[in-house]
Amino acid sequence: MSVSPLVEELKRGLDAPICLTWELTYACNLSCIHCLSSSGQRDPDELTTAQAKAVLDELRDLQVFYINIGGGEPMIRRDFFEILEHSGKNGIGVKFSTNGAFIDAEKARRLAAMDYLDIQISLDGADALTNDAVRGEGSYAIARRAMDNLAAANFGPFKISVVMTRHNVSQLDEFKKLADSYGAQLRITRLRPAGRGADSWNDLHPTNEQQREIYNWLMSHGDNVLTGDSFFHLNALGPALPGLNMCGAGRVVCLIDPVGDVYACPFVIHDEFKAGSALDDGGFTKVWRESALFQELREPESAGACASCDSYDACQGGCMAAKFFTGLPLDGPDPECVKGHGEESLLSVPILLTPRPSPDHSKPSIMTLRQPAVRV
Amino acid sequence: MTITIDSACELDPRVSLRPEPFGALAYHYGNRRLVFLRHPDVVSVVKSLGEHVSVREALVANTVLEARWPAFVSAIDSLCESDIIRVR
Numbered sequence: 001m002s003v004s005p006l007v008e009e010l011k012r013g014l015d016a017p018i019c020l021t022w023e024l025t026y027a028c029n030l031s032c033i034h035c036l037s038s039s040g041q042r043d044p045d046e047l048t049t050a051q052a053k054a055v056l057d058e059l060r061d062l063q064v065f066y067i068n069i070g071g072g073e074p075m076i077r078r079d080f081f082e083i084l085e086h087s088g089k090n091g092i093g094v095k096f097s098t099n100g101a102f103i104d105a106e107k108a109r110r111l112a113a114m115d116y117l118d119i120q121i122s123l124d125g126a127d128a129l130t131n132d133a134v135r136g137e138g139s140y141a142i143a144r145r146a147m148d149n150l151a152a153a154n155f156g157p158f159k160i161s162v163v164m165t166r167h168n169v170s171q172l173d174e175f176k177k178l179a180d181s182y183g184a185q186l187r188i189t190r191l192r193p194a195g196r197g198a199d200s201w202n203d204l205h206p207t208n209e210q211q212r213e214i215y216n217w218l219m220s221h222g223d224n225v226l227t228g229d230s231f232f233h234l235n236a237l238g239p240a241l242p243g244l245n246m247c248g249a250g251r252v253v254c255l256i257d258p259v260g261d262v263y264a265c266p267f268v269i270h271d272e273f274k275a276g277s278a279l280d281d282g283g284f285t286k287v288w289r290e291s292a293l294f295q296e297l298r299e300p301e302s303a304g305a306c307a308s309c310d311s312y313d314a315c316q317g318g319c320m321a322a323k324f325f326t327g328l329p330l331d332g333p334d335p336e337c338v339k340g341h342g343e344e345s346l347l348s349v350p351i352l353l354t355p356r357p358s359p360d361h362s363k364p365s366i367m368t369l370r371q372p373a374v375r376v
Numbered sequence: 377m378t379i380t381i382d383s384a385c386e387l388d389p390r391v392s393l394r395p396e397p398f399g400a401l402a403y404h405y406g407n408r409r410l411v412f413l414r415h416p417d418v419v420s421v422v423k424s425l426g427e428h429v430s431v432r433e434a435l436v437a438n439t440v441l442e443a444r445w446p447a448f449v450s451a452i453d454s455l456c457e458s459d460i461i462r463v464r
Contacts, residue, residue: 005414006398006412006414009397009398012397014396014397014401015394015395015396015397016394018401018410063392063394063401065392065394065401065403065405065410066403066408091392091405093405093408116405118408
């Protein structure tokens with residue numbers, strides 16, 4: 001399989017991101033054990049409404065057509081609707097991720113009346129038992145109530161967003177059925193060992209057998225299922241899944257965090273992948289175009305230890321974040337390499353030397369429960 | 377094929393084009409589709425379609441060599457399928 005010329009172009013980076021993720025707040029009513037942003041408590045330096053609007057104005061000038069808003073729970077921000085409206089007014093489409101806790105009947109109607117808006121409700125189990133084990137007691141009921149409210153308000157096809165774990169791969173058909181029952185669209189994405197996910201990854205990430213199951217399921221049902229292109233490491237199993245099949249970090253996507261810091265992608269909230277701040281002189285534009293980190297990510301990457309593998313063109317060595325947080329070299333196999341090369345490499349990573357996610361906004365009650373990741 | 381060399385068409389008004397080194401990104405605000413226009417010549421032809429009575433005239437106006445016309449017609453046809461271009 002050869003890499004298309006377009007992908008080669010995209011790897012050299014664009015003048016502005018195709019889309020970006022903006023975590024609006026680190027505050028959250030839930031404490032999911034795999035939270036990518038270690039959310040819980042609001043950061044006192046969270047962008048003000050005026051600062052947030054200024055960022056949106058800059059994105060409009062850059063012709064960023066749409067953004068993914070997340071958190072934390074973005075609807076916790078008091079100016080949430082003001083930000084949505086400002087975005088819509090400036091031609092920036094929004095898809096926001098929510099656990100649904102704040103989508104009551106009235107909010108659902110308000111959301112249904114807005115343009116350029118997509119909503120994805122997070123759900124990590126097709127039943128309360130499976131979901132709540134990851135997302136917390138009562139979170140399944142909360143999400144379903146939000147879905148009911150959106151359906152009743154005729155919002156249209158919202159999205160149900162599922163992170164694939166060892167405990168829900170077998171429920172793929174049920175997730176699809178649930179989405180169909182609402183006229184919603186199913187979105188499944190890959191679990192990353194980022195944020196609190198670094199601690200839960202060993203227990204949650206799908207087995208090699210389950211990865212094949214995900215791949216096969218996507219091959220037969222993938223047409224109407226979104227994936228955020230997150231499973232390209234599975235392309236070593238056979239014909240490529242739909243999507244760009246490349247790591248977009250700092251090339252076509254990036255992340256702005258609640259305090260305005262810009263990271264290469266939503267899965268690497270860590271100092272090592274911080275490119276700058278949207279509040280710096282020159283703003284987000286300068287960070288995107290000139291930061292040393294992003295320039296480096298746009299250089300041709302080395303296949304490193306994967307160079308001799310005939311699947312490298314297909315899987316591209318997998319996900320940078322997954323490698324980083326499991327302590328693997330970035331120019332080597334993904335920890336979930338379907339050929340098993342990642343598992344071999346993991347054996348040589350010294351225990352307790354894996355990078356710790358930073359910053360951490362977990363609620364104090366969660367912090368005390370957190371143990372350093374121990375790999376067995 | 378919906379589009380022929382004689383078709384009269386135009387960029388859908390709900391589409392926004394963003395210039396990029398390889399050509400342009402086309403985003404359709406109605407169906408939220410993102411499409412890559414993979415050559416600067418395609419971008420200039422697509423932009424000018426609305427000002428000409430046919431695809432042929434747009435190609436001539438943009439001094440596209442005749443040998444490349446079939447490729448352009450098929451590119452415009454596939455853009456029509458993704459609703460980036462519409463028939464007038």
